[in-house]
Amino acid sequence: xxxxxxxxxxxxxxxxxxxxxxxxxxxxxxxxxxxxxxxxxxxxxxxxxxxxxxxxxxxxxxxxxxxxxxxxxxxxxxxxxxxxxxxxxxxxxxxxxxxxxxxxxxxxxxxxxxxxxxxxxxxxx
Amino acid sequence: xxxxxxxxxxxxxxxxxxxxxxxxxxxxxxxxxxxxxxxxxxxxxxxxxxxxxxxxxxxxxxxxxxxxxxxxxxxxxxxxxxxxxxxxxxxxxxxxxxxxxxxxxxxxxxxxxxxxxxxxxxxxxxxxxxxxxxxxxxxxxxxxxxxxxxxxxxxxxxxxxxxxxxxxxxxxxxxxxxxxxxxxxxxxxxxxxxxxxxxxxxxxxxxxxxxxxxxxxxxxxxxxxxxxxxxxxxxxxxxxxxxxxxxxxxxxxxxxxxxxxxxxxxxxxxxxxxx
Numbered sequence: 001x002x003x004x005x006x007x008x009x010x011x012x013x014x015x016x017x018x019x020x021x022x023x024x025x026x027x028x029x030x031x032x033x034x035x036x037x038x039x040x041x042x043x044x045x046x047x048x049x050x051x052x053x054x055x056x057x058x059x060x061x062x063x064x065x066x067x068x069x070x071x072x073x074x075x076x077x078x079x080x081x082x083x084x085x086x087x088x089x090x091x092x093x094x095x096x097x098x099x100x101x102x103x104x105x106x107x108x109x110x111x112x113x114x115x116x117x118x119x120x121x122x123x124x125x
Numbered sequence: 126x127x128x129x130x131x132x133x134x135x136x137x138x139x140x141x142x143x144x145x146x147x148x149x150x151x152x153x154x155x156x157x158x159x160x161x162x163x164x165x166x167x168x169x170x171x172x173x174x175x176x177x178x179x180x181x182x183x184x185x186x187x188x189x190x191x192x193x194x195x196x197x198x199x200x201x202x203x204x205x206x207x208x209x210x211x212x213x214x215x216x217x218x219x220x221x222x223x224x225x226x227x228x229x230x231x232x233x234x235x236x237x238x239x240x241x242x243x244x245x246x247x248x249x250x251x252x253x254x255x256x257x258x259x260x261x262x263x264x265x266x267x268x269x270x271x272x273x274x275x276x277x278x279x280x281x282x283x284x285x286x287x288x289x290x291x292x293x294x295x296x297x298x299x300x301x302x303x304x305x306x307x308x309x310x311x312x313x314x315x316x317x318x319x320x321x322x323x324x325x326x327x328x329x330x331x332x333x334x335x336x337x338x339x340x341x342x343x344x345x346x347x348x349x350x351x352x353x354x355x356x357x358x359x360x361x362x363x364x365x366x367x368x369x370x371x372x373x374x375x376x377x378x379x380x381x382x383x384x385x386x387x388x389x390x391x392x393x394x395x396x397x398x399x400x
Contacts, residue, residue, distance in 0.1 A: 032169065037128055040178035041169055 003048035003121055004028040008038040008067055009083075010056040018051070021110045022117075035063040039070050047071075047078050048121045051113070053106075054084035054091060062091065065098055072099040079120040083108060129183055132164050132176070133192050139163045140200035141360035142210065144371050145331060145353045148345050153357050155371040158204070159211045159246070160197040161360045181249065186215040187222045194229055198236050203363045211244040211274060219247070219262030226265050244272040247291055263291060274331070278319060288326070296323045300334020300354070307339035316347035324348075 005027045007018050015031040022029050030045065032038035035056055042050070050071050054064035068080045079101035084091065092103045101120050104113065131137055142158040164170025170179055180189045197212050204210065218225050233240050245266055247259075263273055274295035275287060279302050288296075298319050306312035316332070323330045332344040335354030344352055358371055366372040 030169065034128055036179050036182035037169060039182050040175045043178045044172070044174050 002026055002028045004030065004045065005117070006030045006032065006038060006041055006045070006047045006050045008032045008035070008050065008052040008056070008064070010034070010053065014053075018110065018113075022114065025114055025118075035066055038067050042067075042070055042074050047075060049117050050078060050080045051117065052080060052082055054082055054095075055086060062094075065091070065094055068095055068098040068100045081113070081116060081120070083113075128168070128170065128179065129185055129189075131168075132170060133188065137165060138192055138196040139166070140196050141362060142200070142204070142366050143353055143360040144358045144366070144369075145211075145351055146357045146371065147350065148332075148341065148352050149350050153371065155208070155374060156351060157209045157211065157244070158366070159353065159360075160201065160213075162193045162196060162213075177249075181215075186249070187218045187225070190214055190218040190222075191225070191228055194232055198232050198238060200363055201238060201242075202236050204366075209242040209244065211246050213246045213248045213276065215249050216247050216259050217249070219266075220259045226262070226269065230269065239270075241270040244274050244295065246274040246276045246297065247287075247293075248276050260290060279315065288322075292326065294328050295331055295351075296326075296328055297331045297333055298349070303332050303334045303340055303344060303354070304336065305340065307337075307343040313343060313347060316344060316349060320348035 003026075005022055007015055007022075007029060009015050009018070009031075010033050012033070015033070019029045019031055027048075030041055030047075032041055033056070038050075038052070041047075050067065052064040052067040054062060056063040064082050064084065068082060071078050071080050076099075080099065081102045081104060082095045082100045083104050083106050085106040087103070087105050095103050102116050104116065139162070141161045141163065143161055144155050145157045145159060146153040147156040161173060162176070163173060164176040170176040180186055194212060194214075197210075201210055214225075230240065233243070247263075266273060272294040273291055274297055275291050275293035276297050277299045278288075278296045280299045296319055298316065302312050302315045302319075306316060320330050329351060330349045332349050332352040333354065335341050335344060335352045335356045337356060341352065341356055358366075358369060361369060361372075
């Protein structure tokens with residue numbers, strides 16, 4: 001059975017591109033544009049990995065961290081990759097403290113992101 | 126536009142009706158329907174569990190419950206007038222929206238739907254809502270002629286305390302206790318216990334999630350008279366319901382009543398809300 005990913009980002013163009021790319025690599029992909037939508041999905045759908053943007057427009061600046069915490073509470077075995085164009089050592093530290101498996105800057109080559117995700121999903125990271 | 130704004134737009138929510146059948150009949154007969162709301166087709170919110178989890182996380186139960194009522198009553202206008210239906214309402218809405226009951230009354234009146242056709246299923250209830258006026262809201266519903274159902278009996282907050290707080294007319298026992306009950310002594314014991322408890326309350330039990338004949342027989346043996354689930358029918362659109370075997374039966378009854386002839390006894394005595 002194909003492994004399922006959740007991608008959380010408020011930019012449709014990014015979601016479309018990432019969804020298409022990961023599907024081409026054999027994943028099933030769900031997308032969410034809001035933190036609450038992501039949390040509703042995480043409440044009901046098991047994921048192999050979650051990729052979350054740190055800052056969502058509709059949110060309050062660090063929704064990605066709340067997603068990390070929520071995954072930790074509901075699906076503790078699921079790794080979370082945090083992406084951000086506005087990274088800081090503080091945010092990275094906090095993400096790690098909350099249980100994020102990786103913290104990557106945007107833009108990020110999809111091939112590299114996929115390598116990170118696959119390593120996490122396969123338990124190699 | 127946010128997802129919440131999308132679902133609150135006209136047409137943002139769609140409504141299906143799942144039949145509830147009288148298990149005492151030799152052939153399943155439509156006894157009532159539960160209105161089920163879905164989010165925009167093709168979106169994550171098309172799934173009801175995800176839709177309402179999203180709504181709760183947005184803390185938008187009150188505004189969305191109103192939108193659901195509007196969508197359901199619009200859809201219910203095409204149901205046979207003899208067919209009663211249930212709507213799901215969050216406990217927080219009854220507790221914290223003092224205008225909700227007036228809204229419901231006005232919306233039903235505007236569509237010429239008697240409130241006596243409605244049952245309100247209380248969902249996502251928690252003890253704190255009981256402390257914040259849920260009991261008053263439930264009393265008001267009863268005075269309006271609306272019946273109360275307690276959803277998901279046996280799970281989560283649908284516990285003994287909520288039974289006391291709600292004093293429901295219907296206990297909807299969760300599918301968890303129904304599925305495979307025919308080969309599980311312990312599930313059978315739970316079903317029998319709930320049936321007995323409901324009788325002491327003067328209430329009836331609706332078994333949810335009946336998917337095969339063996340479970341239906343077990344539920345019946347436990348003394349449960351009403352059921353819903355894929356064995357009888359999936360949730361259907363109004364046209365789908367009208368053209369289904371169960372729906373055709375009801376349509377015939379409706380036509381008979383419309384023609385001024387005496388409806389058959391089960392219509393008068395077995396319709397939802399006329400126990």
